[in-house]
Amino acid sequence: MNHIICHTHWDREWFATSNITNSWLRELFERLFILIEKTPEYTFVLDGQTLIIEDLLENFPEFEKKLVAAIKSGNLIIGPVYSQIDFRIASEAAIIKNFEIGLKDMEKFGDLPKIAWMVDNFGFISQLSQLLRMYGIAAVFLWRGVGIENPTIEFVHESIDGSRVLCVFLIGGYRNLYGLSLTKDIAKKRLIHEIKKLEPFSLTKQIPLLDGYDLDLSPEDPFELLSRNGETVRSSPEIFLSHIDESLNIPVVRGEMLSGKYACVFPGTLSSRSYLKVEAYYIEKMLRYCDFLSIFGGESVEDLWRRYLKTLIHDNICGVAIDKVHENMEKTYRELYRDLKKFLLSKIGNYLGASNFKSGSYALCFSPHEYNNWYCDGRRCFFLKSKGVGFYRIEKVDRYRNDNTLVWKNDFYRAELKNNGIMKVNDFSVGYLELLKEAGDSYSSFTSPLDFSCSVKSIEIESAGLNHKIIKMKRKLRSRNAVIETEEKIVFDKTPLIKWSIVTTSKGKNYVLNFSIKMKNSGSEVFAKMPFEIVRREKETYEFIDEELLERLKHVLIAAREVGKVDEYPFQGFVSLSFPGRTVALMAKGLRSYRIDDSKLSVTLIRSVEWIAKKNVKGRIGDAGPLIYAPGAKCDRTTRFELAVCDVNVNVKSTEFMKWFNLFDDQPLKIELKNNSCCRNNKILFLSKLPWVCVKESKVFVYNPFDEIVEHILPGKISTVPLNPRKTAGEKNSVLVRFVDFPSFPSRAGKKTSSANMQKAIKDKINKINEEIKNVKTKLKNIEKNTKEYRFLLHRFFTLYRTMLELKLSLPLLKGRLPEKLVWKLNEVRSKKRISDYIVELMEEE
Numbered sequence: 001m002n003h004i005i006c007h008t009h010w011d012r013e014w015f016a017t018s019n020i021t022n023s024w025l026r027e028l029f030e031r032l033f034i035l036i037e038k039t040p041e042y043t044f045v046l047d048g049q050t051l052i053i054e055d056l057l058e059n060f061p062e063f064e065k066k067l068v069a070a071i072k073s074g075n076l077i078i079g080p081v082y083s084q085i086d087f088r089i090a091s092e093a094a095i096i097k098n099f100e101i102g103l104k105d106m107e108k109f110g111d112l113p114k115i116a117w118m119v120d121n122f123g124f125i126s127q128l129s130q131l132l133r134m135y136g137i138a139a140v141f142l143w144r145g146v147g148i149e150n151p152t153i154e155f156v157h158e159s160i161d162g163s164r165v166l167c168v169f170l171i172g173g174y175r176n177l178y179g180l181s182l183t184k185d186i187a188k189k190r191l192i193h194e195i196k197k198l199e200p201f202s203l204t205k206q207i208p209l210l211d212g213y214d215l216d217l218s219p220e221d222p223f224e225l226l227s228r229n230g231e232t233v234r235s236s237p238e239i240f241l242s243h244i245d246e247s248l249n250i251p252v253v254r255g256e257m258l259s260g261k262y263a264c265v266f267p268g269t270l271s272s273r274s275y276l277k278v279e280a281y282y283i284e285k286m287l288r289y290c291d292f293l294s295i296f297g298g299e300s301v302e303d304l305w306r307r308y309l310k311t312l313i314h315d316n317i318c319g320v321a322i323d324k325v326h327e328n329m330e331k332t333y334r335e336l337y338r339d340l341k342k343f344l345l346s347k348i349g350n351y352l353g354a355s356n357f358k359s360g361s362y363a364l365c366f367s368p369h370e371y372n373n374w375y376c377d378g379r380r381c382f383f384l385k386s387k388g389v390g391f392y393r394i395e396k397v398d399r400y401r402n403d404n405t406l407v408w409k410n411d412f413y414r415a416e417l418k419n420n421g422i423m424k425v426n427d428f429s430v431g432y433l434e435l436l437k438e439a440g441d442s443y444s445s446f447t448s449p450l451d452f453s454c455s456v457k458s459i460e461i462e463s464a465g466l467n468h469k470i471i472k473m474k475r476k477l478r479s480r481n482a483v484i485e486t487e488e489k490i491v492f493d494k495t496p497l498i499k500w501s502i503v504t505t506s507k508g509k510n511y512v513l514n515f516s517i518k519m520k521n522s523g524s525e526v527f528a529k530m531p532f533e534i535v536r537r538e539k540e541t542y543e544f545i546d547e548e549l550l551e552r553l554k555h556v557l558i559a560a561r562e563v564g565k566v567d568e569y570p571f572q573g574f575v576s577l578s579f580p581g582r583t584v585a586l587m588a589k590g591l592r593s594y595r596i597d598d599s600k601l602s603v604t605l606i607r608s609v610e611w612i613a614k615k616n617v618k619g620r621i622g623d624a625g626p627l628i629y630a631p632g633a634k635c636d637r638t639t640r641f642e643l644a645v646c647d648v649n650v651n652v653k654s655t656e657f658m659k660w661f662n663l664f665d666d667q668p669l670k671i672e673l674k675n676n677s678c679c680r681n682n683k684i685l686f687l688s689k690l691p692w693v694c695v696k697e698s699k700v701f702v703y704n705p706f707d708e709i710v711e712h713i714l715p716g717k718i719s720t721v722p723l724n725p726r727k728t729a730g731e732k733n734s735v736l737v738r739f740v741d742f743p744s745f746p747s748r749a750g751k752k753t754s755s756a757n758m759q760k761a762i763k764d765k766i767n768k769i770n771e772e773i774k775n776v777k778t779k780l781k782n783i784e785k786n787t788k789e790y791r792f793l794l795h796r797f798f799t800l801y802r803t804m805l806e807l808k809l810s811l812p813l814l815k816g817r818l819p820e821k822l823v824w825k826l827n828e829v830r831s832k833k834r835i836s837d838y839i840v841e842l843m844e845e846e
Helices: 018-038 051-059 061-072 092-108 128-134 184-201 237-242 274-294 302-312 323-355 547-553 655-665 756-781 788-814 820-845
Strands: 002-006 115-118 139-142 154-158 164-169 207-211 232-234 252-254 360-365 370-376 381-387 389-393 407-409 414-417 423-425 428-438 447-449 452-464 469-479 482-492 497-508 511-519 525-530 533-537 574-579 582-588 593-597 600-608 637-648 669-675 682-686 692-696 699-703 718-722 735-740 747-749
Touching: 002 237, 018 051, 018 061, 018 820, 051 061, 051 302, 092 128, 092 274, 092 302, 092 692, 092 699, 115 237, 128 154, 128 164, 128 718, 139 237, 164 237, 184 207, 184 820, 274 302, 274 323, 274 600, 274 637, 274 692, 274 747, 302 323, 323 669, 323 735, 360 381, 370 655, 381 389, 428 452, 428 469, 428 482, 428 497, 428 600, 497 511, 497 600, 497 655, 511 582, 511 637, 574 600, 582 600, 582 655, 600 637, 637 655, 756 788, 788 820
Parallel strands: 002 207, 002 232, 115 139, 139 164, 154 252
Antiparallel strands: 154 164, 360 389, 360 669, 370 381, 389 682, 407 414, 414 423, 423 428, 428 447, 428 511, 452 469, 469 482, 482 497, 497 637, 511 600, 525 533, 525 574, 574 582, 582 637, 593 600, 637 747, 669 735, 692 699, 699 718
């Protein structure tokens, strides 16, 4: 059976800001309500997210009555998530909150989650199926990330705990029947052609035909053009799945879905505008902490989560939008930082005031583990004696001593910083800063070696004691296209962590800056922390389709795809080179991209590019995004990167290693308390060997990333455990609380510059394209309409016109302006060009 599903993919912020796209919602929904009134059985998928509903009602509350009726009648399909976040970049708490808030929104409209609609996310984590099952979702429609060797529309995905969901692989894309009303004369021919293309890949003979596109404001009823028959039906995700016979031998896919061989997952987005990912990291940490403390009394932070989750949508956090979008994101992060810091301090004060703590210095720990160690945060060294999440009085601080050596030794390692800025630790070296030449864009990276210099400007001892040492270092890197100055701080204490803070001030373009560790022994395995698990990865992977399969797919794979060696891989928190009984890990806060070359492991600090998308980037075939100049993507700014190296004689999937990672990832917050009352020194709030994620009511989400059962939780399982908090309502003592050395906002922009030469180059390109457009228009006038030659030439016209509008939009953007009429026109032409792609492919097949 052939299923036509109508939908929109709502790119809320991409080549337009949300204030513009929100204004377009009126037209979209007015047309939808007309269609529903005219055809009561009409159904439309609202991109699988509830944020589109929130935006609509905030801007046009008069639509609420019709909206509620359309959702309850099943004409409009919403949810199950709040926003279409990027699963590779968003961390555990954001993923959980995105489901929780989305389902809460659905319940408000009397709807229940049934099926996930994730048709343009840039790949998926291996725990996707478990997460969906947790929320009662048994199936998902998806496109990117699938790497199954013998592709089928139907497959089953299995998470590491055994949870399974049925997947519908939109191998032909999410727009293969889009715009029939603009191709009335060949509407039936298009339908037959798409069915013919997809039939060989369907095990159950159910064919998904999707009528919709990015920011489509003209929803249509395909059956106004197509004759009704028993083989082609008006459908919905639920109807489609009801026709799948799951007793058939449907293939099972396990693990991550990060392949771009059928549709790009854009690995370059892991490192584009890395400063945004670092800023997001700190905001989410503060949100988690406020979230945790809110269960002891006080207001919810849901509204703050909503503000944050809007920035994690794939086009936003991936760094592939216009500068204006990312400037607004950074403004949001700064506002959230200010609000959350104030909110967190208030929560702490309320709790301590009601709990009668003594005056003094305290460490507020959010790591769930127990510690008895001398710990240095880069400013002060104190003895950390804690038992999980809680407040712990600081009783002992380290004594200072004269020590001008560049050597530190403890029970875990011996480290020596050399005069060239490289540190020898046990049998490996760390601290390499490397520049590479970047020939890609914000979506895709293609690097090559680059001549550069790296000089050490100064090395000095900032502080030393019996239990800690802090070394400061300045370096300068210079190449033809970039100058980067660093201020670095290396912190040693009695833990196995060597903490390495790097503040970069960068200016340049088209380069990659990596921080690397080099091992002498190359016989290691690579493990990376990802949401809810630690995954094993190959050191080399390739995107490859054999010739026979490629021949079968040549008319199916119209969108961009990746080919050749994969250079960038995602991680969250750490990536390790592991040996039997030993783990050497490189940890980072907020960074999301690593590269591996045998025994050299690198994390990307900065990837500087100039264009959202370019033509002919090596390693990628086809369109990626708009050809819009984005000088903000050069990353001329000052940013603080927090890294650490950890060498321990334990397995990477052990509670002992996770204990040290959590100490880095959730470093203790120091507070000073003044209180007239005096009876309590410490308070344990939550103790566990399992990582905690976030809270819901009086429960804490945890997960088991280990190879054994821990605290009755099976390996790979996401679960909740009771917290049983004691509310702090009642009389509170008057207390004064302040943070000591609270982490500052991690980045600030430099002056955004665009040379007159670049503006002239863009204008010259526009003029050249306009000349070609004129020639094409002249030829079109002399060719009979709707002939094969005419349609091919019309496709050329739309391709040129779209590119010209993208370049034209670049010019006002350089001056901080975003003309809405020009954006509207670009959106209109993009849609026509996409429809034309399918027409040309049809003509080529005939």
